[in-house]
Amino acid sequence: MTRFVSLRLISLCVAVLAASAAAVVAEPIKIGEINSYTRLPAFTEPYRKGWQMALEEINAAGGVNGRKLDVIARDDAGKPGNAVKIAEELVSNDKVSLLFGTFFSHIGLAVADFAKQRKVLFVASEPLSDAIVWSKGNRYTFRLRPSTHMQAAMLAAEAAKLPATKWATIAPNYAYGKDAVKEFKAELKKLKPDVEFIEEQWPTLFKIDAGATVRALERAKPEAIYNVTFGGDLAKFVREGSLRGLFENRTVVSLLTGEPEYLLPLKGEVPVGWIVTGYPWQFIEDEVHRKFVDAYKAKFSEDPKMGSLVGYNSMLAIAAIVKKAGGTDTEAMLKAASGLTFDSPSGPITFRVADQQSTMGAWVGKTGLKDGSGVMTDWRYANGADYLPSAEEVKKLRPAN
Template sequence: MPRFTVSRRALGALAVAPLASPAFAQPAPIRIGELNSYSRMAAFAVPYRNAMQLAQDAINAAGGVMGGRRIEFVFRDDGSTPGDAVRVAEELLTRENVSFLAGTFLSNVGLAVADFANQRKRLFLATEPLTDAITMAQGNRYTWRVRPSTYMQTRMLVEAIRGRSVKRWAIVAPNYEYGQSAAANFKRLLPSAIPDAEIVAEQFPALGRVDAGATVGALAQSRPDGIFNVLFGPDLTAFVREGNTRGLFERRTVVSLLTGEPEYLIPLGEETPEGWIVTGYPWEQIEAPPAHKAFIDAYRARFNDTPRKGSLLGYVTVQIIATLLNKANTLETEALVDALADLRTDSIVGPVVMRGLDHQGTLGTWVGETTLRGRQGAMKNIRYADGANYLFPEAEVLAARPRA
């Protein structure tokens, strides 16, 4: 089965070297439509786009795909709403003549584009939306997801608190598909780790409009032993600041999705709480495989910045796309979809397989604890949680996914 890798030499050289001008006519590039929340979720989406461009250039410099064709991403903002995203997806297919679609960030937006792809019978590689529905209850033949889902990452965190004597739990999550899905997964999985645990409070503030004072006050009033947090971005920053001020996190176990990602740790700065159990991306502590170190060096050289979790996801996504194109050796949609089933890519963080059963990738993430190093938040006690170990059970997938 074809596997795509980029050499360390190619990664490093592309940080400074332009592509050579061809001496003969080249076949038309393969255009791929990428739509994302570049304005509203810039902290994640812009580093993601940067890394996609880095990977695109590395692949093209190494000879391209399908026997010498270059790949070319066409980037568009999805407006962060389902309606705008569907309109942009349509424009990418009809005006830009892209071969297929990739991207989206927010879960409700990803679901809308997945439905559009199914109606149009065009491939959609969902990269960032985390909702389980995209590969389960609302899954379809044409939609596949790269990033570990809400269920997968929640399961990683619940595993990390197994056996603790933390009985009373409160939940705080943004009030849209991702937050609701995460809360449901936590309530479902918690009894397997702490059999006599109970949920004593739930807070669902609107995305981007958290009233931190009211939210922290309500959680404190419930007197929980532990808190499951799903807030991210500016909502997380406001919540942590108010929680620190009121002592909400003192002597309590806090489990938090995504908080260890640089996109969200950097804004916290000196306010980073100590000892939260989180999923994240401690890029500076990852020593293997060597291709990851080469990626870090190339990214920093080209963009004069450190990578974010979005950067890693963007690069791995392009590696998967290159592997797919080389395996299928065609741009015909049905052949591309068939080729994705159980496709293995040797990525910069190790093997990633697109499971044919539910169209979910096995890309993992890192689990650890938050800590303060100097004046900046970081992770400690890290381990890589391979996504292959946290997928939905096969029987559950077969029961949940619509039959073709």
């Protein structure tokens, strides 16, 4: 009985809505966004500012296909179960046309799988896990940020130029750390078959026992070190390592350490000369990028971080997808996204057809100090496309679906 009544009510509402839609035309396009805002604010707040700025710019320019974009952003509190619940609400209650966001890889994977189940487009902005586009990839999920494999391969290319053959690795003991070490080892061995990995340390994420770990690395007397630790772990590792002379006469190759999020907290203690991937925003002269930096600084009175750029590019990617699709039909958007190229402050970015990974790249260079804070020197932009496996290889990595 109640269901009957409510159905009638709904159909009435639908009729009214349809009438008003015809009258107003420009109904905004709703987009759902999920991220770990309270769990990791240091990384997700710059990202939020990035997409907010892009959103305002797009809407100020009249929106997409004459419709404004409307983003509903939610906090998953770092719990994958929550993220799926919120995704469900965004899709069934708020009727969003697509989803984007997530930082942690496991939450990215959970939402990607939800997207597959509910047949919604999901643009995974920040998670790095290779599984999102390869072993657990699906046709509804597109990933923007350069993946673990891509960034590890960029560093391996640099590491292969070094004379060092005896390597030690240190990485946090969870999926990202393990993947980062595995990919680096494989790429470096490919480029330089005589390298040996003589020691590995796996501190627990954010609980590194830095003194003991540094001494264990030191004891192995490696010629070079590959580091994946970050955040608080990195600060402790750098402090204890420099006190104990671990970095003297050794080259350190370090993943993501050149990103402002990782570099700035180290202040004046940034170790100089580490080979890193990162984001030297101060020095990039490209005009589109300059404009992005100036607008960001003017709007938020703070410097952009890596997350800001990823957030900004995410919004641009979504606008480009919707524009090309000419609407918000999921199949049309999937078709539009596959192989789509759009312009961004990082240069043109393409979502590859083979694995739906974007070709957004990263900057590879060395750490340095300028006015008492960390910067990148001798950097170059590594185009993501050059560090991704071929379509043939991807076929083997990705389940058929």
